[in-house]
Amino acid sequence: MRNRRSRTQVLTLLAAGAWLATTGGLWGADSVAFSGGRAFENLKRLVAFGPRPSGSPALVQSRRWIIQELRKTGARVEEDSFAAATPLGSLRMTNVIAKFPGLRPKVVIVAGHYDTKREEGFRFLGANDGGSSAALLLELGRVLGARKNALTYWLVFFDGEEALQEWSPADSLYGSRHLVQKLASRGDLARIQAMVLVDMIGDANLDIHREDNSTPWLMDTAFSVARRLGYAKYFLDTPIAIDDDHIPFVNAGVAAADLIDLDYGPNRSYWHTDKDTLDHCSPLSLTIVGRVVLETLSEIAKSPHVK
Numbered sequence: 001m002r003n004r005r006s007r008t009q010v011l012t013l014l015a016a017g018a019w020l021a022t023t024g025g026l027w028g029a030d031s032v033a034f035s036g037g038r039a040f041e042n043l044k045r046l047v048a049f050g051p052r053p054s055g056s057p058a059l060v061q062s063r064r065w066i067i068q069e070l071r072k073t074g075a076r077v078e079e080d081s082f083a084a085a086t087p088l089g090s091l092r093m094t095n096v097i098a099k100f101p102g103l104r105p106k107v108v109i110v111a112g113h114y115d116t117k118r119e120e121g122f123r124f125l126g127a128n129d130g131g132s133s134a135a136l137l138l139e140l141g142r143v144l145g146a147r148k149n150a151l152t153y154w155l156v157f158f159d160g161e162e163a164l165q166e167w168s169p170a171d172s173l174y175g176s177r178h179l180v181q182k183l184a185s186r187g188d189l190a191r192i193q194a195m196v197l198v199d200m201i202g203d204a205n206l207d208i209h210r211e212d213n214s215t216p217w218l219m220d221t222a223f224s225v226a227r228r229l230g231y232a233k234y235f236l237d238t239p240i241a242i243d244d245d246h247i248p249f250v251n252a253g254v255a256a257a258d259l260i261d262l263d264y265g266p267n268r269s270y271w272h273t274d275k276d277t278l279d280h281c282s283p284l285s286l287t288i289v290g291r292v293v294l295e296t297l298s299e300i301a302k303s304p305h306v307k
């Protein structure tokens with residue numbers, strides 16, 4: 001009896017090991033859970049830097065803090081600086097990339113932006129728009145750094161997502177356009193298996209619509225994960241098409257999905273206004289999206305789309 005039980009236990013362990021080996025986390029996968037509370041603390045720190053438009057001293061300070069936090073996770077952290085040609089002239093911008101090497105060199109990117117929209121008439125804090133994505137990525141870094149991963153993960157904090165004057169293909173998405181160009185010119189784009197983008201996911205009234213410019217299999221994966229985790233009421237099938245940092249990747253042939261909640265405040269009245277503040281964001285929303293992203297990473301690692 002004792003022998004049989006121990007054999008069962010061994011078999012269970014072997015099965016669990018085999019299962020984990022096919023998912024994002026190899027072992028230690030459950031040792032560190034994603035905490036929306038911690039992500040929200042990150043968000044408070046970011047908002048305390050004040051408005052953080054590209055090129056501002058506050059963005060430099062928030063970048064230094066982001067890098068300091070990322071280094072604590074054991075990630076290799078790189079600053080990807082470039083001169084952006086903007087309607088206001090050439091502006092130095094910097095993406096931050098935290099690399100978590102896995103057993104396989106294939107890369108999955110999880111990304112968001114950390115700049116906030118430049119506004120003249122009011123103090124735009126961008127708690128949700130610019131803050132929440134960076135705050136969530138930092139907490140994701142803590143989770144990924146504490147475990148062994150089957151695939152290699154890059155957390156990318158984009159600069160210059162926002163337009164400096166008016167949103168257009170030439171005045172927006174500076175950081176993501178630059179990174180895709182750089183990876184392509186170095187022949188590194190083929191390493192990227194998928195890109196999951198988060199944007200404005202701190203909204204206390206979370207509703208993420210299926211973003212229609214995204215790669216269908218990847219969006220299907222994220223939405224079926226959300227349903228499986230019991231989050232169907234936050235992930236709505238009515239589609240919306242949005243230009244965001246995933247577009248340069250999609251255009252370059254990389255599978256990419258944008259998890260975005262543009263529906264911020266009644267009739268979007270908090271979006272790009274002085275109402276984009278901490279009190280309109282919640283730890284629960286960060287928890288929901290953090291869990292969905294982590295589980296989506298596990299599904300990507302098992303997907304036939306990843307060769």
Ligand code: 1BN
Nearest residue numbers: 129162167199242243244262
């Ligand atoms: C998201 C957050 N975006 C800007 N701030 C992208 C966007 C561009 C969304 C145009 C809607 C319209």
Ligand code: ZN
Nearest residue numbers: 117129162272
């Ligand atoms: Zn914005």
